[in-house]
Amino acid sequence: MNKTIENPNDPFVPNYLLYLLAAASEAASARFHSHVRTRGLRVPEWRVMACLTDTDGSMVTELARYAMIEQSRLTKIIIQMDARGLVSRRSDPKDGRRVRVFLTPQGRTLADELVADARAHELELLKSFHGGDGTEIKDTLRALIRHLESDQSGQGDNTVSLARNAETADS
Amino acid sequence: MNKTIENPNDPFVPNYLLYLLAAASEAASARFHSHVRTRGLRVPEWRVMACLTDTDGSMVTELARYAMIEQSRLTKIIIQMDARGLVSRRSDPKDGRRVRVFLTPQGRTLADELVADARAHELELLKSFHGGDGTEIKDTLRALIRHLESDQSGQGDNTVSLARNAETADS
């Protein structure tokens, strides 16, 4: 009934949406990420593998967006994974600029295994959390992402907060 | 009504809770983080500043937990911030091992400004998102974090998924 009241001497950080999102992400991922490392992968590599189970053969730029990894960084990660035999890189015959990334048989085995583990982990987490399947929280997060990625309510002139600066900060 | 049905050829990544959390965190933070860089700080430095507005004078280890930064990394960040005059480090008179970190006057000015910006940005985001104050999503995230940090439903024997490995993966 009075959750919206903001006490001026409440701490800022633990109530800040961006912190809560980051903290929730970290906390939710911690256990699985250490499982991933156990299997000999670093987190970004796991992300690449997971994405490739969905979109095998995508080009570097697509993969970078999908896996939320900056392009030049992804290039380096992929080169390493190629050297380890987890993925292979083939340049697109239709467009010589593009490099398409594929899981190798070995890579696919590991990827499938980890995706199965991820699904199991997710199921347990959701079950132990609210006893549900996560529809609610997932829908909320998807809606938030869509909202942010679309208009982002920030290009236009409806966003004021971040345009101004020190001049008005203490007024 | 049928959100819970999982189509086996649905993509994995975009429906995976850990991905949704990470993506939501990134998407929600992107704009503000670039504002932070505009003001001459990197994201981890902003986190330190924000935490210090809540708990000025906390020791390195506490700050590391609060800001979600690994200790040795935080030490290096703090040393840089000290050199830039944003914070000062004083060893605790009661316990010589401890280093307490304080905002300098200059640091506080910047921190207060950025926290104000963060609050404004958050308000706008929440208003434009669901027209609300974020109580719902925040409560959900807090609950998730609490759940994960407490029992983590994983030390005990109720967690099976990540203990097993390749042996059972394809059975």
Next chain:
DNA sequence: CCAAGAAACATGAATTTTCATATAAATCTT
């Protein structure tokens, strides 16, 4: 009080990440 252990930070080397930019291949322009 002393030795052993623990706690809090710092440090260094190896590795990653970032950022700007180079290279190369398509596409467009006229």
Next chain:
DNA sequence: AAGATTTATATGAAAATTCATGTTTCTTGG
């Protein structure tokens, strides 16, 4: 069809991060 642009990826140097471990300072049991 040559030159200008744009797109896709790679590269290199500087900076940041990680991980293991070192150093210093407390704490505790005997």
